[in-house]
Amino acid sequence: MIDFREPGRCGQSEEVSPGPRHLQTFLAAAARNPQTVGAVAPTSARLAERLAGVVPGVGEPVVVELGPGTGPTTAAVQHRLAGRGRHLAVELDPVLAQHVAREHPGVEVVVGDAAVLGDLLAERDVLEVDAAVSGLPWSLIRPDTQRAILDAVARALRPGAPFTTIAYLHALPMGGARRFRALLDEVFDEVLTTRTVWRNLPPAVSYVCRRPRSRAGHDG
Numbered sequence: 001m002i003d004f005r006e007p008g009r010c011g012q013s014e015e016v017s018p019g020p021r022h023l024q025t026f027l028a029a030a031a032r033n034p035q036t037v038g039a040v041a042p043t044s045a046r047l048a049e050r051l052a053g054v055v056p057g058v059g060e061p062v063v064v065e066l067g068p069g070t071g072p073t074t075a076a077v078q079h080r081l082a083g084r085g086r087h088l089a090v091e092l093d094p095v096l097a098q099h100v101a102r103e104h105p106g107v108e109v110v111v112g113d114a115a116v117l118g119d120l121l122a123e124r125d126v127l128e129v130d131a132a133v134s135g136l137p138w139s140l141i142r143p144d145t146q147r148a149i150l151d152a153v154a155r156a157l158r159p160g161a162p163f164t165t166i167a168y169l170h171a172l173p174m175g176g177a178r179r180f181r182a183l184l185d186e187v188f189d190e191v192l193t194t195r196t197v198w199r200n201l202p203p204a205v206s207y208v209c210r211r212p213r214s215r216a217g218h219d220g
Helices: 020-032 045-052 072-081 094-103 114-122 143-156 175-187 213-219
Strands: 062-066 086-091 108-111 131-134 163-168 188-193 204-212
Touching: 045 072, 045 163, 045 204, 062 072, 062 114, 062 143, 072 086, 072 094, 086 094, 086 114, 094 108, 114 143, 131 143, 143 175, 143 213, 163 175, 175 188, 175 204, 175 213, 204 213
Parallel strands: 062 086, 062 131, 086 108, 131 163
Antiparallel strands: 163 204, 188 204
16 A cells, blocks of 8 residues: 655645546556456546535545546546645556646545555544545446445545445446445435436446445444
């Protein structure tokens, strides 16, 4: 597990729109590790802004991002934070992690497995987060690992904090997508589906999840 920078404040507002470098890096990652890239193109600026919308607009929030890839959502989160709080991004691919760290020096980029998110946060003295944003390719992740990641996210969220992730429109009727949606319902008491973002390849929705059931059961 490698941290590409020391903990600190997030950088200033950044341009959200991904450029050619994002596409080049994305294609290189897909060629290098096709089993870990679940999209046909980087996340669009419109979808990235939708995901970043769960980040609190006031205060000094701690935000964790899972699977930043080439960094479009990272840029949107940084834009939303505008220098406030703390932004950690957990990426399994070390080459992509280096790219994100280079493009977004205000982000604490960590090479690691989201399934052990609690350990990664604890190593950086983070007890709870105010928002969690995911670009992970769920269709390429085994069901038991999906559950481990979601449980780790649920444990990390501050009470009332949101978790959001992507679902591609064309895949929603498929068995794997339906099982993942059911898993979200098992882990979270509230799961909302946003309107379709058509300006993405492929078009996508996002899920916004709150109130982990494990926490609710423990608090009750």
